Amino acid sequence: MEVKDIQLYINGKFVDAVSGKKFDNFNPYTNERINRVAEGDSADIDAAVKAAHAAFNGPWGKMKVSERLRYIHKIADLIDEHIDEIAPLESLDTGLPISQTKNMVARSAQNFRFYAEMVSSRLAGEAYQVDGDFLNYTIRKPVGVAGLITPWNAPFMLETWKLAPALATGNTVVMKPGELSPITANRLAEIIDQAELPEGVFNVVHGFGETAGASLVAHPDVRLISFTGETVTGVEITKNGADTLKRVSMELGGKSPIIIFDDADFERALDACTWGIFSFNGERCTANSRLFLHASIYDDFVSALKERVQNIVIGDPMDPTTQVGPLIHRDHYKKVKSYIDLAIQEGAEVFSGKIPEHLHKGNFVAPTLLLNVKNDMRVAQEEIFGPVLAVMKFEKEDQVIELANDVKYGLAGYVWTKDIQRAHRIAQAVDAGMVWINSQNVRDLRIPFGGSKASGIGREGGHYAFDFYTETQVIHVALGNHHIPQFGKK
Secondary structure, three states: OOOOOEOEEEOOEEEOOOOOOEEEEEOOOOOOEEEEEEOEOHHHHHHHHHHHHHHHHOHHHHOOHHHHHHHHHHHHHHHHHOHHHHHHHHHHHHOOOHHHHHHHHHHHHHHHHHHHHHHHHHOOOOEEEEOOOEEEEEEEEEOOEEEEEOOOOOHHHHHHHHHHHHHHOOOEEEEEOOOOOOHHHHHHHHHHHHOOOOOOOEEEOOEOHHHHHHHHHHOOOEEEEEEEOOHHHHHHHHHHHHHHOOEEEEEOOOOOEEEEOOOOOHHHHHHHHHHHHHHHHHOOOOOOOEEEEEHHHHHHHHHHHHHHHHHOOEOOOOOOOOOEOOOOOHHHHHHHHHHHHHHHHOOOEEEEOOOOHHHOOOOOOOOEEEEOOOOOOHHHHOOOOOOEEEEEEEOOHHHHHHHHHOOOEEOEEEEEOOOHHHHHHHHHHOOOOEEEEOOOOOOOOOOOEOOEEOOEEOOEOHHHHHHHHEEEEEEEEEOOOOOOOOOOOO
């Protein structure tokens, strides 16, 4: 697959970086260079923000909502037209299996349609009468220039997850995509260019977090930052955005527990557990990376897991039969491998599948089980972000709640039991923003998405996104000549 070099997209035009710099983008399957990407920095961010600011104060900001939403629907239609083209690009760039990227791209179009509908039906204010003398009402207004810093895993879907509500509510956007997977961000810019949005409404500046990302966060005309990525980076963004009082939405790391009791549906829990950690190559924030098994089923479940791990198809991400592909980059591959080495040093037993010899050029880590793990080990506490599952056992309900919560993260949780009262008790006791009962990670666009503790700040999704992407303004109206104190009148 031949892929052209990538430029920045600023003020409706594809342009090189002001500095002329470029960086290489590599194929995780072969570690060969795919293309070169324009490396934006503070000068390019400034140009993009100026364009976005002008569009917000100009045609986009003055546009009727109905007209704006026609653009949103047009973007969704164009994505649908190009699914078969975008999905292979995503797999090429990320190493994600094509069977998974096709579904993710299809969901991306739905993100735009959903928010067009939400703005039409749910972007509403409130009204309060006060004794017939006053009417107080609220309206929702766009904030201004939105800075979107998106991750390298599942990039196209996660970019549209932020972009759709930002544009639908009337903001303009400067997006800094993950530098490890820039191709579909560029394709998104081409689609939006084809949709003929007014110049400056949407801008893409490729580059690195330390330069382009930091400049976006620091820019005084950027009013909000939505970030998905590592917790350490999220902390830095929060600190650096404080000087200009930016509102921030942070979807950060996770080390999510999956708790399986002895009365759970064994096969369904096994399916959900293996999918939850090994899909997306294990590079997903909501992965159930800590497995807590009731002692009475521990041996049987681990035996079944070992069989699954040995049978998972590892291979070319373009092959529709592949279930696990290569990790995003050689550096990330080394990081994940280092955690497996650390597990051995900490006293865990490592059991993994086999990588076929012909895949030696790629960043492949076989699906791996870490057994005999203690919850205070680093491999049980730190986010590995790969196809690695830490397995532990428990005997009592109170014990597993304590273990599940004894971690700095709080993004997701999964509970498997046929005892519905216990299911709700455990789910409500788990310190996590989202918990699934007897279910894999199934998303509903209407509900809030986000975590607690070190997993994030705020919620996006559904009408909850309006709290972030809009400003609530209160209008006070006097309905008569109410009493006003007359200071200084003789």
